[in-house]
Amino acid sequence: MNPRPKLDKIAALALVACLLVVAGEAVAYSGGSFEYSSSAAFGTDSVSYNVNVSGAKTYSALLTGGSIPCSHLYIYDDETYEKHYPSVRDSGVGRKNQGFAIDQISKSLNIRGFSGIEICGGSALAQRMSADLADGTASSKGLLVLSYAMPVSIYAGSPDGILMKWITAGGKLYWSGGNIGKYYTEGEELKTVDGNQELFFGKLCVNTGKDVSAYTKIDGNGVTDALTLKHNSTKFGIDIGGLADAVSFGYSGNGYASIASVKHGEGSICVIAGDYNYNQRDDIAQIVASGISWKSEIIKIDNGTAGKGSNSYSMTVPPGSGKLCLYISVGGTYIVHGGASIGP
Amino acid sequence: MVRDSLPFRSAASFVARPFFLVILAGVIVRIIAMFLLNFDFDSNYWAMTIANMQAGHGLYGLEGYYYTPVWGYVLSLFASLQEAFLGIDVFGTRIAEILSIEAYYNGGTYLFSATSTSMWFNFWFKVPMLLCDLAVGYLIYWLVKNRGGDEKKAVLGMALWLLCPLTIIIMSVSVMFDTISVLFTLLTIALLFKERYFLGGVTFAFALLTKFFPGFLLFVLIAYILSKNRGDGTGYRKLAYAMAGFAAAFLILMLPQILDGTFAETFTFLSARTSSAENAPFLYRLQSLTAVPYFLGVLLASLVLSLRFFRKEHKDLESSFIMTCGAVIVLLFMYPCPPQYIVLFMPFVIFAMLFGDRRYMRSWILLSLGGAVLILSNNASLLTSFAYDTGWIRLESLTYVISLFQHPLFLGLSTEMLIILAGTVLQLLGLFTFAHVYLTGKKKSEAPA
Numbered sequence: 001m002n003p004r005p006k007l008d009k010i011a012a013l014a015l016v017a018c019l020l021v022v023a024g025e026a027v028a029y030s031g032g033s034f035e036y037s038s039s040a041a042f043g044t045d046s047v048s049y050n051v052n053v054s055g056a057k058t059y060s061a062l063l064t065g066g067s068i069p070c071s072h073l074y075i076y077d078d079e080t081y082e083k084h085y086p087s088v089r090d091s092g093v094g095r096k097n098q099g100f101a102i103d104q105i106s107k108s109l110n111i112r113g114f115s116g117i118e119i120c121g122g123s124a125l126a127q128r129m130s131a132d133l134a135d136g137t138a139s140s141k142g143l144l145v146l147s148y149a150m151p152v153s154i155y156a157g158s159p160d161g162i163l164m165k166w167i168t169a170g171g172k173l174y175w176s177g178g179n180i181g182k183y184y185t186e187g188e189e190l191k192t193v194d195g196n197q198e199l200f201f202g203k204l205c206v207n208t209g210k211d212v213s214a215y216t217k218i219d220g221n222g223v224t225d226a227l228t229l230k231h232n233s234t235k236f237g238i239d240i241g242g243l244a245d246a247v248s249f250g251y252s253g254n255g256y257a258s259i260a261s262v263k264h265g266e267g268s269i270c271v272i273a274g275d276y277n278y279n280q281r282d283d284i285a286q287i288v289a290s291g292i293s294w295k296s297e298i299i300k301i302d303n304g305t306a307g308k309g310s311n312s313y314s315m316t317v318p319p320g321s322g323k324l325c326l327y328i329s330v331g332g333t334y335i336v337h338g339g340a341s342i343g344p
Numbered sequence: 345m346v347r348d349s350l351p352f353r354s355a356a357s358f359v360a361r362p363f364f365l366v367i368l369a370g371v372i373v374r375i376i377a378m379f380l381l382n383f384d385f386d387s388n389y390w391a392m393t394i395a396n397m398q399a400g401h402g403l404y405g406l407e408g409y410y411y412t413p414v415w416g417y418v419l420s421l422f423a424s425l426q427e428a429f430l431g432i433d434v435f436g437t438r439i440a441e442i443l444s445i446e447a448y449y450n451g452g453t454y455l456f457s458a459t460s461t462s463m464w465f466n467f468w469f470k471v472p473m474l475l476c477d478l479a480v481g482y483l484i485y486w487l488v489k490n491r492g493g494d495e496k497k498a499v500l501g502m503a504l505w506l507l508c509p510l511t512i513i514i515m516s517v518s519v520m521f522d523t524i525s526v527l528f529t530l531l532t533i534a535l536l537f538k539e540r541y542f543l544g545g546v547t548f549a550f551a552l553l554t555k556f557f558p559g560f561l562l563f564v565l566i567a568y569i570l571s572k573n574r575g576d577g578t579g580y581r582k583l584a585y586a587m588a589g590f591a592a593a594f595l596i597l598m599l600p601q602i603l604d605g606t607f608a609e610t611f612t613f614l615s616a617r618t619s620s621a622e623n624a625p626f627l628y629r630l631q632s633l634t635a636v637p638y639f640l641g642v643l644l645a646s647l648v649l650s651l652r653f654f655r656k657e658h659k660d661l662e663s664s665f666i667m668t669c670g671a672v673i674v675l676l677f678m679y680p681c682p683p684q685y686i687v688l689f690m691p692f693v694i695f696a697m698l699f700g701d702r703r704y705m706r707s708w709i710l711l712s713l714g715g716a717v718l719i720l721s722n723n724a725s726l727l728t729s730f731a732y733d734t735g736w737i738r739l740e741s742l743t744y745v746i747s748l749f750q751h752p753l754f755l756g757l758s759t760e761m762l763i764i765l766a767g768t769v770l771q772l773l774g775l776f777t778f779a780h781v782y783l784t785g786k787k788k789s790e791a792p793a
Contacts, residue, residue, distance in 0.1 A: 008538065008540075009486075010483075010486065010531065010534045010535060010538060010540075011535065011538070011540055011543060013479060013482075013483075013531065014531045014535060014543055014546070014547050015543075017479070017527060017528065017531065017547075017550070018546060018547065018550055018593070020418070020421060021414055021417045021418060021421075021550060021597075022417070022596065022597075023421050024416075024417030024418050024419070024420040024421030024422075024424075025413070025417040025420070025596075025597065025600065027417075027420045027421055027423075027424045028397050028402055028403060028416065028417055028420035028600070029402055029600040031400070033420075033424050034397070034398040034399075034400075034423075034424070034427070036398070036399075054427055055426065055427025055428065055431065056427075056431035056432070056433040057433055058433050058434055104406060104407055107401060107405060107406055108406065111399045111400070111401075213444070213447060214443070215440070215443045215444050216440070217440035228438070230438045230459065232443050232446075232458075251440070251443065278392065278406075278407050278408060281407070305433040305434075306433075307431070308427070308431065331395055331398075331435070332434055332435065332436075332437070333391075333435065333436050333437055333438055333459060334391050334392060334394070334395035334435045334436065335395065335399070336395050336398040336399045337399065
């Protein structure tokens with residue numbers, strides 16, 4: 001009888017260690033290992049919703065009335081970003097890798113169930129916005145600007161440009177590019193606008209100072225927690241004090257807010273303060289995907305832990321709450337899923 | 345019948361053995377630290393990495409993971425186990441009350457995060473590192489015995505790893521995964537000793553794709569394989585086996601990134617270390633500018649040391665090989681580096697202590713203390729998770745203590761900066777001590793026949 005072969009402990013340890021790593025690789029890339037989804041159904045006086053998770057996760061459900069997410073978001077890709085950046089550096093605008101930021105924000109929006117994204121250069125954007133104005137669809141559109149300047153075909157510092165008309169007609173502007181409307185590009189030149197703040201908000205309210213710290217959570221409306229907003233800078237953020245029809249979220253310092261939404265005509269201007277980073281990326285995605293704005297009436301916020309599997313919940317809806325939107329996000333500080341459901 | 349190296353006639357006698365007691369002590373002290381202290385700045389990134397994976401973007405689709413993929417795969421595996429069996433619903437929280445500590449961030453020296461991962465998250469995702477620490481301890485035990493050491497010496501080697509303040513703190517407080525890289529590096533060495541070249545090549549790829557530093561041992565490993573098989577002329581064939589193992593493992597590990605076009609992102613770690621932030625202090629910018637030439641120099645030195653090793657006749661090839669590896673790594677880390685990198689060096693210091701010159705003990709002490717001081721310089725911030733989750737420490741107290749450490753104390757330097765400088769000096773002294781003993785006590789450091 002042959003003696004039993006001796007186990008090579010070192011080889012066995014190596015094989016186990018390698019196989020565990022490869023198992024992790026399979027989990028990371030196989031798809032189906034982690035699954036998160038949500039859905040909602042609106043009744044006459046209630047909304048029932050479902051959160052499906054492959055493992056326990058915190059979730060929050062934000063029910064709002066009066067404002068729904070835009071169905072289509074333009075993201076402006078400024079072809080002249082690098083060229084003119086040295087001219088604005090001293091104003092405090094942080095340099096960003098615009099292409100990378102656009103890619104990251106698009107993916108973050110996708111996670112939150114938002115897919116109507118169109119990345120546009122200057123001329124394409126001007127065409128789209130003109131068409132929106134012509135066919136009256138600006139109110140269902142959004143525009144995200146990450147650059148410090150817009151092309152003259154869209155904005156030249158006056159109220160009769162496409163941008164201002166588009167917002168007035170109901171478009172949602174999400175601005176995260178420094179001092180809003182301070183610059184525009186014309187040909188090879190970068191031009192400066194005087195009175196940009198008055199044009200957008202009717203008064204001076206943009207934080208152009210050095211102190212950009214924001215250590216106080218804006219929690220009066222519960223949105224900061226419901227959307228787990230994280231970015232706490234007020235650089236080029238606005239102070240909504242004295243502004244009618246305005247709301248702020250996130251964090252504040254010296255009166256300025258990290259995120260603020262202000263009425264302009266029929267539309268809205270949402271200023272997301274600070275330089276780009278992954279916290280700001282997530283905040284932009286949460287704000288856009290949830291459709292939250294100055295118009296939103298916070299009806300109810302639910303949060304808790306969804307256990308592994310399917311979890312059903314419901315909320316009562318007071319009558320006359322207007323157009324409803326239920327935005328569910330899963331994962332808390334580290335969002336793995338989001339989704340908006342629009343009511344009747 | 346010859347019993348194996350881990351004989352235990354009964355459970356009682358096994359438990360009473362120093363081998364077990366060392367493991368027990370190492371585990372207990374780690375578990376306490378794993379719960380109590382945490383470096384949130386890095387664990388926040390691990391939580392982000394897991395969330396990005398769970399959201400379907402793999403390791404590199406969304407920003408948050410800057411390393412080669414092995415650690416990400418480990419996180420992925422433990423995330424799936426966690427979902428299946430544990431139910432940790434909260435990964436972390438952005439704590440408004442401590443946002444002010446992030447203002448101390450200065451691009452390199454102070455790394456504070458107000459996003460704090462939860463205690464259970466911290467504990468669970470440190471478990472793979474704990475297991476690796478134990479496996480490394482066992483490998484040191486095996487290597488010492490393999491080179492002719494007795495049980496007492498082997499257990500001492502294991503104890504010097506498992507009870508080393510540096511390795512304890514890096515794994516259980518700093519949350520850095522260097523121990524995984526150490527595990528695969530030592531496995532590579534042990535497998536080559538056992539002439540399992542293909543598998544040795546595989547584990548080397550795993551080591552390299554965990555952290556890049558074991559890559560600097562490439563020439564020494566080649567020299568060892570060729571030297572070992574010089575007699576029978578099979579050196580190049582054996583080297584080919586190892587290379588085949590390496591290539592296969594590399595391909596398997598990198599396949600997702602090759603297919604989804606994020607291959608370049610897997611090396612962000614390298615560019616991040618050589619293109620420091622514009623706002624970083626002068627010394628850090630200087631460091632980033634000199635990093636590439638320095639590491640190229642180390643690679644060249646590694647080639648020279650390997651050639652010397654290859655050409656020379658050795659009384660004990662394996663021990664000389666280990667010492668040559670140690671020499672390459674000490675050169676590598678003489679360039680100012682964070683303490684977690686030093687973890688890769690510690691097994692070689694331990695081996696040198698046990699088989700070479702007792703003076704290497706000074707190096708072990710200095711490196712252990714230096715690394716521990718550097719990590720603990722993060723002072724009260726290490727208690728954030730514990731304070732937030734238990735409520736036993738007021739968050740205001742934490743921010744107050746953190747601010748005290750930031751106040752200028754001497755020559756405009758803050759207490760924290762002075763502690764960092766002290767830790768850095770200790771660490772450098774530890775490295776120079778090793779180099780000094782290596783150069784002056786060469787004959788003594790030739791391992792036993």
